[in-house]
Amino acid sequence: MGVSADPNRHTSHDDEPRLLLKLTPGTPQGDHYDRLADRFRPVFARIAEGAAERDALRRLPIEQVGWLNAERFGALRLPVEAGGYGASLTDSFRLLIELAEADSQVAHLLRAHIAFVEQILVHPDEAVRKKWIDRIAAGQLVGNAYAERGGNRMGTWNTQLNVTPYGVTVTGQKYYCTGTIFADWTVVAAANPSAPGRHLAVVSTHHSSVSIYDDWDGFGQQLTGTGSTVFDEVPVDSLFGPAEQPHFPESSIFQLVLLAVQAGIARATLADARAAVQARTRAFNTGTGVALRDEPQVLQLIGEISASAFAAESVVLAAVGEVEGLFQQDALTGQETYTACELVANRAQSAVQPLVLAAASKLFDGLGASSTSSQCNFDRHWRNARTIATHNPAIYRARIIGDYEVNGTPPATHESAGEAPSSYVYPVNH
Numbered sequence: 001m002g003v004s005a006d007p008n009r010h011t012s013h014d015d016e017p018r019l020l021l022k023l024t025p026g027t028p029q030g031d032h033y034d035r036l037a038d039r040f041r042p043v044f045a046r047i048a049e050g051a052a053e054r055d056a057l058r059r060l061p062i063e064q065v066g067w068l069n070a071e072r073f074g075a076l077r078l079p080v081e082a083g084g085y086g087a088s089l090t091d092s093f094r095l096l097i098e099l100a101e102a103d104s105q106v107a108h109l110l111r112a113h114i115a116f117v118e119q120i121l122v123h124p125d126e127a128v129r130k131k132w133i134d135r136i137a138a139g140q141l142v143g144n145a146y147a148e149r150g151g152n153r154m155g156t157w158n159t160q161l162n163v164t165p166y167g168v169t170v171t172g173q174k175y176y177c178t179g180t181i182f183a184d185w186t187v188v189a190a191a192n193p194s195a196p197g198r199h200l201a202v203v204s205t206h207h208s209s210v211s212i213y214d215d216w217d218g219f220g221q222q223l224t225g226t227g228s229t230v231f232d233e234v235p236v237d238s239l240f241g242p243a244e245q246p247h248f249p250e251s252s253i254f255q256l257v258l259l260a261v262q263a264g265i266a267r268a269t270l271a272d273a274r275a276a277v278q279a280r281t282r283a284f285n286t287g288t289g290v291a292l293r294d295e296p297q298v299l300q301l302i303g304e305i306s307a308s309a310f311a312a313e314s315v316v317l318a319a320v321g322e323v324e325g326l327f328q329q330d331a332l333t334g335q336e337t338y339t340a341c342e343l344v345a346n347r348a349q350s351a352v353q354p355l356v357l358a359a360a361s362k363l364f365d366g367l368g369a370s371s372t373s374s375q376c377n378f379d380r381h382w383r384n385a386r387t388i389a390t391h392n393p394a395i396y397r398a399r400i401i402g403d404y405e406v407n408g409t410p411p412a413t414h415e416s417a418g419e420a421p422s423s424y425v426y427p428v429n430h
Contacts, residue, residue, distance in 0.1 A: 048102035083137030100264020112144030143180030181225035197242030220387030249341035
């Protein structure tokens with residue numbers, strides 16, 4: 001005879017109820033995501049084990065990136081017949097959020113690689129497409145060398161291509177080179193003296209004329225390799241001119257990756273807050289005198305963090321799903337696809353960042369002064385989220401959305417950050 005459960009019985013802390021709350025939003029399409037997650041979650045768990053310590057000691061996750069490469073995480077989006085996993089954009093971002101929960105820095109350093117893969121998948125030249133798909137399927141990573149620290153006029157680059165009868169080389173200095181120190185290749189934005197517009201030169205990071213420095217000094221996301229790289233007449237392996245990158249919504253992919261990392265930070269914040277409350281036996285003298293895990297206001301706080309994590313991830317996945325659908329709409333022009341994807345990413349950025357920053361701050365409200373101990377390193381969640389939020393500042397994104405809503409003005413692109421025209425000092429030989 002079965003025993004019926006007493007609905008009024010209070011569950012003891014030694015008899016934990018089965019956790020039925022589903023943190024990951026959305027409705028899976030088939031079981032592909034579950035199969036991919038089963039493969040990568042053991043790697044994510046290994047990465048998570050030392051994440052707080054690595055952050056505290058500023059130790060680059062070189063070994064952890066190697067674990068991901070061994071499983072070819074960077075080949076998620078490649079077709080199965082080409083050696084990839086055939087993951088949809090949505091499923092790959094769901095996995096990226098899980099990775100960001102384990103270590104936001106490891107997920108962030110893949111930003112340029114993820115955007116490069118999306119470009120290669122739609123590249124019109126079959127030979128170029130196959131070359132890069134084969135490399136990515138083999139576990140090779142691609143980094144980023146777009147931005148320059150200063151001295152260049154907005155929309156231009158001091159980094160230059162040199163086109164010779166023997167090939168093309170690139171020379172210049174870059175900063176914010178996220179992921180390049182871990183990568184086999186990096187994409188360099190450069191000017192071509194004989195042709196206008198942005199040119200993307202892909203070069204090997206292993207060449208002797210490439211110097212990579214871990215000199216990023218931000219207070220967050222310190223382990224992403226977001227430092228400087230110097231190129232001195234480095235041979236170019238592949239060159240993509242302006243005609244080969246027409247209105248591709250690359251920047252929306254870049255931004256969505258950052259938002260996925262933010263969603264992962266919110267999940268990690270919840271995990272740390274929950275574990276700290278469950279483990280704590282000391283009560284506040286200003287509370288109700290019960291254990292922290294039974295303190296009503298603390299439980300409310302954990303609930304609010306949980307809701308913020310759920311909402312942030314829901315927004316990110318909705319935005320990714322929207323972009324994925326836009327990629328498949330052949331009736332749209334390149335400019336229309338770019339505009340729609342930019343607006344989707346801008347809306348998501350404006351909504352997600354306040355949620356994550358608030359959640360990372362609330363963690364301390366429920367745990368008191370002891371949670372500020374450097375041994376806990378709980379502040380890494382806020383520092384990392386705050387640092388990511390400074391990328392392509394959200395105040396501009398909200399203004400762009402409003403201008404489109406009211407005036408129908410499409411998002412503009414300046415191709416590169418730099419000195420504003422009103423403040424730029426032209427070189428003497430200009």
